[in-house]
Amino acid sequence: MDTIILADWLSARLDRTAAEPTYRQMLELMQQAILTGQLAPGTKLPSSRTLAIDLGIARNTVLHVYDQLTAEGYVNSTTGSGTYVADTAPRDGVAKKAKTEESKAPCTISRRGERLIAQAGVSPKQWGAFMPGVPDVAEFPARTWSRLQARLWKRASPDLLTYAPGGGYRPLRRALSDYLRVARSVKCQPDQIIITTGIHQSIDLAVRLLTDFGDRAWVEEPCYWGVRSVLQSSGLTLVPIPVDEEGLNPTPRDMVEAPRIALVTPSHQYPLGMVMSLARRRALLEFARQHKVWIIEDDYDSEFRYGSRPLSSLQGLDDAGQVIYVGSLGKMLYPGLRMGYMVVPEALVETFRLGVAELYREGQLMQQAVLTEFILDGHLTSHVRRMRGLYGERRELLINAIRARFGDTLAVRGDEAGLHFVLELPHFADDRAVTADALAAGVVTRPLIHYFMNHDKALRGLMLGYACVPNADIAPNFDKLADVIERALTPMHTPMPTPLAQA
Structure with missing residues (x-):
């Protein structure tokens, strides 16, 4: 020009x-x-x-x-x-080299990234019937929270607007330690609590600080897909350990080579819902003590137990300091809060406090301060108690809807606690196809097969969450799902004889 x-x-x-x-x-x-x-x-x-x-x-x-x-x-x-x-064009040598390398290797993500994306289990829809693992956020006492937040913002201290000190807001750690000792029989002091953004970050931090690339990690078979993704992305070698009605059940062959870490959900196995027996708990703790195995106890929703008191934690039985206890406040309050915690052995306190600050530069001190007031004023305990009653009603309504359509032909598993249960399907059923067809009908569920590493031995079933579904919506939404299930089961039924009039 x-x-x-x-x-x-x-x-x-x-x-x-x-x-x-x-x-x-x-x-x-x-x-x-x-x-x-x-x-x-x-x-x-x-x-x-x-x-x-x-x-x-x-x-x-x-x-x-x-x-x-x-x-x-x-x-x-x-x-x-x-x-x-100015002459801004790349130098010929650089341009030619870049063009040559581009022709050799197309732009792509890493193999680790490819595996993560290929196995991703996150759902595009995070709310509605029958999304598992989601509380009813519409029932959250937002006015109370807003009032506490406004009060703190009115006299906001500069200390609440900066990065979090190692481990998080100390008054919150003190309030949580008191709560966990009473509600979950966790043995801890405030300094042992590390505030995180949730269970994923807690496990990620533990893996980064306690394992090296290629280390073995025991995971339950089946297990939560999100935890599996965190471990695999860290370069660990995952060893699936089967579960039975008493929980984690390693074979003698599994125990020949001890893992570096073992991740378990002893109080409410995810996703099948069984409780690890006391004998299995003691055996796992002794194995961990002898072989220096770190146990990560994922206690994701044990506050919601129906018909009995919440069970004591595995960490409460640990005398050797081998258990790292992780939990989330999202299921008790609302997932968008993105706040969790971990209780680490005393020997690891300083390591984890430095690690969380170095890797994640934690903040959210104002939210932590609001949560502290929420707990100390008794709102957390009353909210959990009220939700336990409401979720118990919804659980019964969903089970009744299942029985009304299928009688006892389809079993329900893991309904004693939590925010979901599993509806078993026959081994020939394609639970992934059922899930896709249900979504097209406006109903969300998850196929049980996605939680297994070994699909050849996987059970077939559907994860049904009931906590976030209003009472009046449970039966009509299950009717939609039941229609899809019946179509999936029909090919295996004996065909009805054709009436002579229509022959």
Whole structure:
């Protein structure tokens, strides 16, 4: 482009009525012209006075554009000589090498990233019937929370607006330690509690600090897909350990080579719902003590137990300091809070406090302070008690809807606690197809097969969450799901004889 016609070219493209300043429009147009070669390297630009007159704009506007172009390396300015377009093209050697390498290997993510994405279990829908693991956020006492938050913001301390100290807000750690000792029989002091953004981050931190690439990790078979993704992405070798009605059940062969960590859900196995027996708990703790195995106890929803008191934690039986206890406040309150905690052995306290600060630069102190007030004023305990009653009602309604359509032909597993249970399907049923067809009908569920590493030995079933479904919506939504299930089971039924009148 000849600079004689630069003013005409710019004038045709500047929008004098736009909200964007003329300076910004002109700068972007000239940058693009230089990058595309319309203004070739070495081209002398008109003086700022001449260009301003030709465009009918203030000279300062042109001066600002030229200064910015110079600062970003698009042009070179020499006093007394003028302003020239710089040569911004990559050097030939660099360009040729880049082009050659590009032709050899297409742009792609890592193998670890490919595996993570290929096995991702996250759902595009996070709410509604029958999304498992989600509390009823509509029942959260938002006014109470808002009042506490407003009070704290009114007298906001600078200490609450900066990064979190190692481990999190101390008054919250003290309140949680008191709560966990009473509610979950966890043995801990406030300093042993590390505040995180949830169970995923808690496990990620433990894995980063306690394992090396290639270390073995025991996981329950089946287990929560999210935890499996965290462990696999860290380069660990996952060893699936089967579960039975007493929980984790390692064979003698499994125990020949001890893992570095073992991740378990002893109080409410995820996803099948059984409770690890006391004998199995003691055996696992002794094995961990002898072989220096770190046990991560994922206690994700044990506050919601129906018909009996919540069970004591595995950590409460640990005398060797081998158990790291992790939990989440999202299922008790609302998932978007993104707040969890871990209780670490005393020997690891300083390591984990430094680790969480170094890796994640924790914050959310204001939210932690609000939560502290929420707990100390008794709102957490009363909210959990009320939700336990409400979720218990919804659990019964869903079980009744299942019995009304299928009688006792489809078993329900793991309904004694939590926010979901499993509806078993026959071994020939394709639970993934049922899930897809149900979603098309407006109902969310998860196929049980996705929770198994070994699909050949996987049970078939559906994860049904009931906590976030209003009572009146349970039966009609299950009717939609039941229609899908019946279609999936029909091919295995004996065909009805064709009436003679229709033959």
